Amino acid sequence: MNSPLRLEKVTPHTVDAACAMKVTDGQEHLVAPVVRSLADAYVHGDAAWPRLVFRGRELVGFVMASFSPDSPVDAFRCGIWRLNIADGAQGSGCGRFAVEAVCEEARRRGQDRITVLWLPGDDGPEGFYRRLGFRPVGALQGQVVGELRL
Template sequence: MSALNTSAPHSLRLEPVTAYNFDAVCAIQVRPEQAHLVSPVVKSLAEAYVHTTAAWPRAIVDGDEVVGFAMAFHDFVWDPAVDPDHRRSGLWRLNIDARHQGKGYGRFAVRAVTEEIRARGTDHAYVSWHTGAHSPEPFYLGLGFLPTGELSGDQRVARLALN
């Protein structure tokens, strides 16, 4: 596994998606065998536009290069039909460009997002994933997420304690 770029202090960071980095963010492509597991960035940005109070889209940037995309959600009503007061925060989407996978960018993004969620006063972070071939399940389990037994559509839901 390659180390993260450490050539410049604080070179790895999450940045808001802006007019300046929009094209680079939209150009992010996961590996072909992963394409059925995660929505394209442009769909995520459309969802962020629709869910402006809950979605938190960010470019993952190393130095001057956009290497991925993460979108978190905060205080999102989980299932209003069952319990309109049941709110959750977590990682909604993670896309690491195929050229940059295996370098620690995904781990960095999950940690940065969960730190932001913790800073916003939440003690658990949620994520969901598709199971099967090329699933990110081992990645999320390795970061400490534990399945809740719930499904979100056809995706397994997991939770990480942040305390």
């Protein structure tokens, strides 16, 4: 039986494993590595919400959301900045869990929608996000903006 999934903050004890986590070969161009996301989180301070996804003791993913209701860019007010699911853990519900956890946090903060950006293309994550209920609502920086009403 699989252990339940949970989110944890990045700590001094987990940062090395987080930075070493790799997505499936061929997906590297679709999402920044975790180390870059952690640097972005540092720079953006309280607006960034980085979390690790664990299944039992196994690190299976990383998600970083943004909660910045005053952002001048609508797509960055409440949404998913990054979602990295480890090679070997994709297709097992870890990504869905991470997105649902961001939705839960957004609701807790009084938000009624979240956004995500993805690169268009056959090898991209559009199908995953659309299956979760996101719908394309525009484009930004060469990426599709998807929206999910909560």
